[in-house]
Amino acid sequence: MSGAGFLLDLHRCVGCGACVLACRIENGRVLATAWRRVLPLNLRRQPAGPTYFLSVACHHCDEPACLRGCPSHAYEKRPDGVVVHHEERCLGCRYCEMTCPFGTPRFDEDKGVVSKCHLCARRLDAGLAPACVVACPTDALRCVPAAAAPPADAVRFVPGFIDPAGCRPALHFVTPAGTRRVELFRHLGEALRR
Amino acid sequence: MSRHTGHGPLVAFTSLAIAGAGLIVASACFEVVHHHICPSALVAGVLLQATGLTVSLGHLGQKRRAALALRGAGRSALSNEVLLAPLALACAALTAGIGVWGRPMPAVTVIAGVVNAAFLVSIGLVYRVRGQQTWQGFSAFTPLAGGCAFGGIAIQAGSVTGGVLNMVMLLIVLDAAVFVQRWREVAAIRIPAASLADSGMAYRDQLLGARFVLLDVLPVFLLLAWPTPLVAAVAAAGLVVDRTGFCALALQRTTEHELAEVEEILASAPNLHES
Numbered sequence: 445m446s447g448a449g450f451l452l453d454l455h456r457c458v459g460c461g462a463c464v465l466a467c468r469i470e471n472g473r474v475l476a477t478a479w480r481r482v483l484p485l486n487l488r489r490q491p492a493g494p495t496y497f498l499s500v501a502c503h504h505c506d507e508p509a510c511l512r513g514c515p516s517h518a519y520e521k522r523p524d525g526v527v528v529h530h531e532e533r534c535l536g537c538r539y540c541e542m543t544c545p546f547g548t549p550r551f552d553e554d555k556g557v558v559s560k561c562h563l564c565a566r567r568l569d570a571g572l573a574p575a576c577v578v579a580c581p582t583d584a585l586r587c588v589p590a591a592a593a594p595p596a597d598a599v600r601f602v603p604g605f606i607d608p609a610g611c612r613p614a615l616h617f618v619t620p621a622g623t624r625r626v627e628l629f630r631h632l633g634e635a636l637r638r
Numbered sequence: 639m640s641r642h643t644g645h646g647p648l649v650a651f652t653s654l655a656i657a658g659a660g661l662i663v664a665s666a667c668f669e670v671v672h673h674h675i676c677p678s679a680l681v682a683g684v685l686l687q688a689t690g691l692t693v694s695l696g697h698l699g700q701k702r703r704a705a706l707a708l709r710g711a712g713r714s715a716l717s718n719e720v721l722l723a724p725l726a727l728a729c730a731a732l733t734a735g736i737g738v739w740g741r742p743m744p745a746v747t748v749i750a751g752v753v754n755a756a757f758l759v760s761i762g763l764v765y766r767v768r769g770q771q772t773w774q775g776f777s778a779f780t781p782l783a784g785g786c787a788f789g790g791i792a793i794q795a796g797s798v799t800g801g802v803l804n805m806v807m808l809l810i811v812l813d814a815a816v817f818v819q820r821w822r823e824v825a826a827i828r829i830p831a832a833s834l835a836d837s838g839m840a841y842r843d844q845l846l847g848a849r850f851v852l853l854d855v856l857p858v859f860l861l862l863a864w865p866t867p868l869v870a871a872v873a874a875a876g877l878v879v880d881r882t883g884f885c886a887l888a889l890q891r892t893t894e895h896e897l898a899e900v901e902e903i904l905a906s907a908p909n910l911h912e913s
Binding site: 500539 | 698699706765768769770891907
């Protein structure tokens with residue numbers, strides 16, 4: 445792994461939303477659009493069906509499309525891989541909303557600028573973990589520091605999460621355990637490729 | 639799927655800019671090939687472009703920082719467009735000024751035509767975003783082809799001397815060829831049911847069809863049978879439908895979109911279900 449990023453254990457995430465709340469509080473976005481979101485994947489499309497949760501925010505891509513397209517250099521990729529957005533340079537043109545294939549940048553109507561997750565860069569600089577990671581009660585969401593390697597069984601893509609724009613997101617997944625689930629994910633991956 | 643909302647000023651800007659630049663490019667073509675000069679078309683092109691540029695500011699959340707958009711010139715497609723827009727307008731204004739008040743200078747008109755053509759291409763490249771499924775391939779060339787077709791139609795419709803019908807027909811045919819390719823590309827994309835529920839997607843064939851009829855089919859018949867300035871209005875409506883449809887049919891492969899597709903596959907293949 446070249447830069448810092450998140451690691452999500454799909455077997456552990458229960459979709460409680462603590463990460464979303466922690467992100468809101470840490471970044472003073474209690475009423476504003478959340479930077480992190482928890483997306484359910486309901487395997488049977490039934491209320492009680494087995495469900496996986498993808499807790500996603502900015503993936504701090506190795507080749508960020510937002511940075512590539514931004515006309516005003518509002519985005520910066522730090523040496524540790526964290527992609528930060530400088531609001532004071534943002535025009536509010538919302539081009540990054542179009543270029544990011546993960547729906548990460550969010551337009552703030554009140555401020556007239558875009559904003560997004562910065563991996564709690566200040567906390568990282570102080571040697572602390574991001575607020576969402578600290579708040580996760582099941583240890584499903586973790587932060588992989590720059591230059592550190594993710595677990596050997598971690599994968600970059602799971603059904604429902606692909607890289608359509610060649611951004612190389614720095615997000616890794618630990619997939620669900622069990623042979624049947626592994627098979628299911630394999631079949632799903634093949635079906636989606638078709 | 640990502641639906642881009644609140645982009646009314648963007649649709650207005652691109653419609654006006656494409657119409658304006660298209661008039662300049664078509665004028666330059668006519669001047670080079672047929673030595674046909676139409677100062678009123680040049681003036682109209684300048685006015686449309688200037689209005690479009692003004693309207694485009696309405697899209698920005700921070701209008702006072704608009705000049706910062708030039709910082710990414712050479713790297714960002716949007717910066718390139720922002721750089722070319724005033725340049726194209728300045729060239730067009732110079733050509734129009736010379737055409738109206740002075741002696742026509744074909745070289746200046748040709749330069750203006752080339753710069754405006756580059757501007758139209760730059761508009762197309764802004765939207766050629768990886769991950770945006772419906773904005774790929776021939777979509778990037780629709781501003782240039784559509785703008786030139788509109789310009790030719792408008793000049794021919796407003797011409798009292800008979801104009802340059804053959805060349806106008808050629809521009810329309812070129813636009814039709816480009817647009818049919820875009821239509822085919824969009825039609826080939828598998829649209830998830832969740833996206834089909836959206837009004838734009840639900841009526842995508844009607845939207846694409848309306849654009850094709852208004853800009854490429856109706857003007858041909860009207861120019862041959864009833865050549866009045868009304869034809870230009872029909873073509874202008876076609877351009878507006880083109881840009882509205884372009885935004886309304888945006889289909890981005892976001893994580894939400896992918897998850898919706900996975901759930902759809904699961905629903906259609908019960909043997910994949912977990913027990």
